[in-house]
Amino acid sequence: MYSPPPDPDAERRMxxxxxxxxxxxxxxxxxxxxxEDKASGKLWDGALDAQHVLGDLDGxxxxxxxxxxxxxxxxxxxAELSGPRR
Structure with missing residues (x-):
């Protein structure tokens, strides 16, 4: 789902x-x-933390x-790039 930011300049940078x-x-x-001061927590680090702990769970x-x-x-x-599910 795409929710554009309210600031058009932020959307352009994204x-x-x-x-x-x-x-x-x-x-x-x-x-x-x-x-910048809110860039942390589950929303920010969840995918990276899951990759470190779980890997791809055998596809x-x-x-x-x-x-x-x-x-x-x-x-x-x-920006997080994830491969397709096998």
């Missing part, structure tokens, strides 16, 4: 980060943004292929 993170990789892409869970963080004008952005 789309730019999306394009850079997803370039040429056939994968699921998750994007999230938050004020039952998409493997996290990469995480890209960026910061711009007080906003934190995270």
């Amino acid at each position: 789309r730019a980060h999306h394009a850079r993170a997803a370039a040429g990789v056939p994968a699921w892409l998750r994007l999230v943004c938050a004020p 039952h869970r998409p493997a996290l292929l990469g995480v890209h963080d960026a910061f711009d004008d007080g906003t934190a952005y995270r």
